Amino acid sequence: GNSVTQMEGPVTLSEEAFLTINCTYTATGYPSLFWYVQYPGEGLQLLLKATKADDKGSNKGFEATYRKETTSFHLEKGSVQVSDSAVYFCALSDRGLNNAGNMLTFGGGTRLMVKP
Amino acid sequence: DGGITQSPKYLFRKEGQNVTLSCEQNLNHDAMYWYRQDPGQGLRLIYYSQIVNDFQKGDIAEGYSVSREKKESFPLTVTSAQKNPTAFYLCAARSGNTIYFGEGSWLTVV
Numbered sequence: 001g002n003s004v005t006q007m008e009g010p011v012t013l014s015e016e017a018f019l020t021i022n023c024t025y026t027a028t029g030y031p032s033l034f035w036y037v038q039y040p041g042e043g044l045q046l047l048l049k050a051t052k053a054d055d056k057g058s059n060k061g062f063e064a065t066y067r068k069e070t071t072s073f074h075l076e077k078g079s080v081q082v083s084d085s086a087v088y089f090c091a092l093s094d095r096g097l098n099n100a101g102n103m104l105t106f107g108g109g110t111r112l113m114v115k116p
Numbered sequence: 117d118g119g120i121t122q123s124p125k126y127l128f129r130k131e132g133q134n135v136t137l138s139c140e141q142n143l144n145h146d147a148m149y150w151y152r153q154d155p156g157q158g159l160r161l162i163y164y165s166q167i168v169n170d171f172q173k174g175d176i177a178e179g180y181s182v183s184r185e186k187k188e189s190f191p192l193t194v195t196s197a198q199k200n201p202t203a204f205y206l207c208a209a210r211s212g213n214t215i216y217f218g219e220g221s222w223l224t225v226v
Binding site: 032034036041042043044045046049051089093103104106107108109 | 122158159174208213214215216217218219
């Protein structure tokens with residue numbers, strides 16, 4: 001079956017530090033990969049996505065590259081801000097299920113705390 | 117946000133009562149989903165529906181029920197059979213190969 005593993009948090013950084021949150025996956029077929037962000041008390045917002053190998057998703061200074069050879073989709077940001085403090089979820093959607101309804105398989109989430 | 121509206125934001129339930137969480141979408145999405153999130157945890161799939169009048173159990177369907185009488189609506193009922201219902205509930209809908217989420221509903225048993 002499909003699975004997503006991401007680094008456990010919390011990750012605590014100072015403002016303007018470089019961020020990496022690791023994510024690796026196991027899937028049959030050719031999944032699409034996603035990063036979602038959840039701010040306190042809110043739902044999940046799509047942050048970025050990549051649908052095929054070597055694609056790079058990017059948004060709001062965050063980026064992640066779909067690496068099929070290492071089955072990874074690590075999230076990076078060059079300079080974090082206090083407002084980036086949130087929980088980040090890596091997820092995959094198996095395109096092989098497209099006709100049956102894409103469902104997401106989530107990692108456990110990584111809490112990021114950015115200090116001024 | 118995919119045009120998904122959940123209500124209420126906060127709900128309190130007495131033990132033994134059924135409660136229904138509303139999820140409405142206005143962007144003509146076919147597939148809709150309900151997830152449960154416990155504090156500090158990831159998301160677990162409760163039910164999903166791909167078309168009107170059809171729905172399937174997810175990983176933790178026991179103690180929950182759903183209906184899909186209209187394309188735009190996918191309400192979730194938390195029944196008295198759900199022994200530990202206090203959680204954050206998230207509704208989602210699929211557009212293409214991307215799933216979008218509502219703002220969530222907090223359910224607390226008192």
